[in-house]
Amino acid sequence: MRARNITVGIMLLLGLVIAMVPENTTKPYKLTADQLLRAVNTGTHMIHPDYLAEWLINKDPSIQLVDVRSPDDFEKYHLPNAINIPLADILNPDYQVIWDQGVKFNVLYSNGSTDSNEAWMILRQLGYQNLGVLMGGLNYWTEVIMNPEEPPVTSPNDEIAKYEFRKGASQALGGGAATTKTATTDTEIKKPKIVPRKAKKAPQGGC
Amino acid sequence: MGPLVPNEVIGANWNFLIAFVIGIGFGFVLEQAGFSSSRKLAGMFYGYDTVVLKVFFTGAITAMLGLLFFSLFGWINLNLVYVNPTYLWSAIIGGVIMGVGFIAGGFCPGTSICAAAIGKIDAMIFIGGIFLGVFIFGEGFPLWEKLYYAMDLGAPKLNQVLGISGGFFAFLVIIAAAIMFWVGEWAEKKFPREEY
Numbered sequence A: 001m002r003a004r005n006i007t008v009g010i011m012l013l014l015g016l017v018i019a020m021v022p023e024n025t026t027k028p029y030k031l032t033a034d035q036l037l038r039a040v041n042t043g044t045h046m047i048h049p050d051y052l053a054e055w056l057i058n059k060d061p062s063i064q065l066v067d068v069r070s071p072d073d074f075e076k077y078h079l080p081n082a083i084n085i086p087l088a089d090i091l092n093p094d095y096q097v098i099w100d101q102g103v104k105f106n107v108l109y110s111n112g113s114t115d116s117n118e119a120w121m122i123l124r125q126l127g128y129q130n131l132g133v134l135m136g137g138l139n140y141w142t143e144v145i146m147n148p149e150e151p152p153v154t155s156p157n158d159e160i161a162k163y164e165f166r167k168g169a170s171q172a173l174g175g176g177a178a179t180t181k182t183a184t185t186d187t188e189i190k191k192p193k194i195v196p197r198k199a200k201k202a203p204q205g206g207c
Numbered sequence B: 001m002g003p004l005v006p007n008e009v010i011g012a013n014w015n016f017l018i019a020f021v022i023g024i025g026f027g028f029v030l031e032q033a034g035f036s037s038s039r040k041l042a043g044m045f046y047g048y049d050t051v052v053l054k055v056f057f058t059g060a061i062t063a064m065l066g067l068l069f070f071s072l073f074g075w076i077n078l079n080l081v082y083v084n085p086t087y088l089w090s091a092i093i094g095g096v097i098m099g100v101g102f103i104a105g106g107f108c109p110g111t112s113i114c115a116a117a118i119g120k121i122d123a124m125i126f127i128g129g130i131f132l133g134v135f136i137f138g139e140g141f142p143l144w145e146k147l148y149y150a151m152d153l154g155a156p157k158l159n160q161v162l163g164i165s166g167g168f169f170a171f172l173v174i175i176a177a178a179i180m181f182w183v184g185e186w187a188e189k190k191f192p193r194e195e196y
Helices: A002-020 A033-042 A049-057 A071-076 A093-099 A114-125 A137-146 A157-172 A180-186 B014-032 B038-046 B051-072 B088-105 B109-117 B121-139 B141-148 B158-162 B166-190
Strands: A063-067 A105-109 A131-134
Touching (some): A002 B166, A049 A157, A105 A114, A114 A131, A131 A137, B014 B109, B088 B121, B088 B141
C-alpha cells in the first residue's frame, strides 16, 4: 500500500517536471564536429562543373539539382530540371522527402558557393547523405561551361579536349556563348562527345 | 542518438533480437501479473479486479515518461519514432470487436499466448479463434478494404490534436491514471468476489 502510494507520488512528480520543461524540438546534429571537419577537408562533396555537365547531358536520373537561391533568382535563370529550395527554407518539413532519401544525389548550387555550402553543412550535420555542392556555384559554371575560354593552340591535348567538351556542353545546355568561329562547324551536333577523363598518371621520373 | 535503428547506430537486423527479448519480458510481466487467468481479465469488466488497468497504465506511463525524459536529454528524436497511422473507422470497429472478444473469451491476444504457454486449454481455443478471425479478415479483405482505410487521419498525437505540449499532456494522463486507479480500487471493494 505504502509502496504504491510512493510510486504514484513519484510518477506525478515526474509528470509535473516534464509538464514544466519546454519541449525539446531541436533537431539533433548527428555528425560530430570532428566528422564534419573531416568531410569538409576531404572536399568530396564538391562537384566540378565538368562532372555536372556530363551528368546533365546524359540526363542522369539519379541527379537532383537543388537551387538554394531566392525564388526570384530562380525564375530568372536556373539549371535544367533544378528545383528551388531557398536557403531559408531547407528545414521546412515539406522538403524533408527531398533530403531524406537514398535514391537521388542532390547537388546544391547558388550563385557562388557560400550559400550552397552553408546549406550542405546544415543538412549534412542533420545526417542527410547524398549531398553535393556545385563547385564555385553558377558563377564558375558560367565561366567554365557556358563561356569556356579557348586554350592557346600550344596547350596539351587534355586541355583542348576539355575545351571541346565544354564547348559542346555549352551548346547542349543552352549556353550558346562558345566562341562562334568554331561553333559554326558543329552546330548540328546537339549532344557533345564525352571525353572520358583519363586517370591521372603517377608522376614519372624525378626523384 | 536514438532511435537506434533509424539512426543506424545498430543494424536493422537487431530489431528481431530486441523484439525477442522485449517479447519475453512482456510475457513474463503478463504472467507475473496473473494475466494468464481469464477470470482476472474479465474482472476488469465486472469491476471485481482492476489489476489489468493498473498494470497496463503503469507500463504506459513509465514508457511515456521515459520517452519524454529521453527526448529532453537529447537521447532520442521523437520525430523519428514510428507512430501507427490512425484509420478512424477501423479503430472504432476493431476496438468494439476486440472488446467483445476480450469479455467473451477472457483474454487479449498477448495474454492468450501467455496462458497457452502454461497449458490453459481455453487459451489455446482462444488462439484458434484469433487465427480464424485473421483468416476471415485476410480472405475477405476486398469486402472491407474501403472501410478499413476510411478516415485516414495520418499519425496524429493526442497532444497535437488538443494543441498542448507533450509534457503537459503526459501530466494530465498521469493524473487521470491516478484517479482511475483510485476508482478501480473502490470498485474492487464495491463488487468483491470471494474466489476467482
